Amino acid sequence: MDTPSEVAVPRPGGGTLLPRPYRVRRRWDETQDTFTMELEPIGDAVEPGADAFRPGQFNMLYAFGVGEVPISISGDPADAGRLVHTIRAVGPATEALRRAKAGDAVGVRGPFGSWWPVEEAEGRDLVFIAGGIGLPPLRPALYQVLAQRERFGRVALLYGARRPEEMVFVPELRRWRSELHLDVLVTVDRATESWKGDVGFVTQLIRRAPVDGTGALAMICGPELMMRFAAQELTKIGFSDDRIHVSLERNMKCGVGLCGHCQFGPSFVCLDGPVYRFGEVRAALTVEEL
Amino acid sequence: MNGSAIWLGPDAPERVIAHLGGQGFRVVGPRVEDGVLVLEELTAGDSLPTGWHDRAAPGSYRLERREGNGPRARERFGYRVGAQAWKRYLHPPELRLFTAERAAGGGLDLHPEKGPEAPLALIGVRPCDLTAIAVQDRVLMGGRHVDEAYAARRHGAFLVVVECTTPGATCFCASFGSGPGAEGGFDLALTELIDDERHGFVARAGSARGEALLEALGGRPASAPETDGRRRAVDEAAHAMGRRLDVDGARSALAEGAGLPLWNDVAERCLNCANCTLVCPTCFCVTIEDVTDLSGDVAERRRRWDSCFSLDFSYLHGGSVRRSGAARYRQWLTHKLSSWFEQFGEAGCVGCGRCIAWCPVGIDLTQEAAIAIEQRRQADAMPRGRGPAGRGARR
């Protein structure tokens, strides 16, 4: 009789389900409830290149003993060895991550999921539309575009926040705005007295964006209703469904298509998403409680 | 495998258990305990139940002993499937994935859980359940990422199938072609033949390991009446199966079925108890639980079976996506019979009927699928957008 194990037994419990140890290098508040965290691998536990990611992908971040959450990477894909996430504290795991100090350890699995098709936008106009905490998942794509700016047509970032003090990456927005090759339009839903900028929903900025809808590409990230509405406004000015890209969010426990939680119709958001062509999900987005 | 069929006596299960146990396998098979059928670890010398049969109906399952002195009183596999499926062993209900310790200097030591020492041998797997194992293989090992814990249990597992010759009232494997016979994917297949003249098993090997086992067990080549009897018994079981499911019809009806009226009707009856997902041999969903010891320095991650019927399953900060029972039942049925095809190229249902028997209110997915097909047909027959479930009128 053959030995019972005809096939090599894979590394149990390891692989994609085992976090890698990282250390918090820096951590700072962006707003009252949102913070950015820079991570570096501890020792040689992380293979070189394991951090390489595509803009729009996410990691599962493990807060010791508390839980694990899917968080989009918000750093520069060209900046290897420094893993950056911008996180809104909304539950136990994200609260625990917020309390982490420089030097504390966290676990990382990833990167997982689909990415913004930055290469597809080469030679075209490109508009980024971000709402609230939707800007961080778009930032890696912005970095990639700005690093090779000449390959793209006109590029605009439209960013809507709830209130001026709830905007993230403010110094960077100011710097990008002063750089003439990126149009940065910012608006808030609720203005304070001192706010000098625009007021109104982020879609109001679409008409002012200096992009030509036909042939242009859009990348949208924010609350689902905002993305739906923004996509609809874009189609009104000539964007086609397959040139609009959105990033969806669903409950995730594993990030690798094994826990079943993130199903969105036949799709697994962790594998087929989070970034989708709008045309792929347009109909499903109108199904209640899918 | 080309080896010819072998005739084994009615004690074949015990001989298989003893032999595989001696080979170092962790042998698991059916036992009757407290009046219910359970799958338990067995050792050499243990015997499988004799003379039991089961009666299943929507919302009910009874295990009974055969009365009298007829041959059936000695039947070894008169029952079909109990509430437990083999995923209990291949994809355990609760599992520690790793332990983590805070290390000196702010580090983090992660210790993955070791896989099982001994390979599994599963005795008495029904063909529907064999198909279910293949379905879970594709989900948990066939994609981009492998569930290592499953793979560690699955690789090297020895599967002994028992073909079905008497369908139960909740069985509909013939609709999926996942039973009542088995043509491959096993190491050994047994078919029990029992009447006034004979009682024993036609045994067929499905792998080199199965051939070796048959050789070790001895036995004589099965006679033509015996092999014919096996084939006839399986064919008759397929024809006798009263319950049916229109697999293609359900697949397409449910693909466009989000707005059908049946979901609200099912929701009136469904208790959201999650029984159907727990007894389902293909349901694979899990949740994660991270905990620490009292010192806070040692943590572990546990994985537990989860169910799409729980409200937490679809929780996003702010609330759950599938708030209504209707949406949760729709997710389950649509996944089983429709979106599973798009995800994995086959159905997520094998027709074992467990979800029908163990539904406390007797919801019958074959019936709900038929209703979905009919409602879809009616909606399509109506002018676009006019019917309650017109394609344009999504909920």
Place this chain on the structure above:
Amino acid sequence: MMRDMTALLRASPVFAGLEEGELAFISGCGWNVHFREGDTIFKFGEPADRFFVLRGGTVGIEIRAPGRPARRLETLGEGEVLGWSWLFPPYTWQFDARALTDVRATAFDGTCLRDKCDADPRLGYELMKRFAGIVTARLQSARMQLLDLYGHPL
């Protein structure tokens, strides 16, 4: 001057596609205006006898309550239409409009245009459709604002 105005109208989404004669007529109802940063362009309750197509700068739509600073609900910029109260009775402004920067705009005499539309229903219907589109877009956007999506994710 008149020709410049017609070209401007043709480039604006509100008037694009109208017939030459209609554009010429509307041009006749318009004149260029400038506002300094901080200037009030119109005030709640005043007669609404005109509207503006913004050519540059930013205008805030605001509302005031006693003892409270003005609340800015919306901002409008280049190419956008400011004011539609001239179209509907009682023809008074429902909000305040203030120049947040120096503003260049073309003002149009609403009364003149209203009379023209009454006399020429085809033009009236065309213009009504275009203004209804603007009102709808702003209403939809205001509804989104109302949802407070970023504060309470849905």
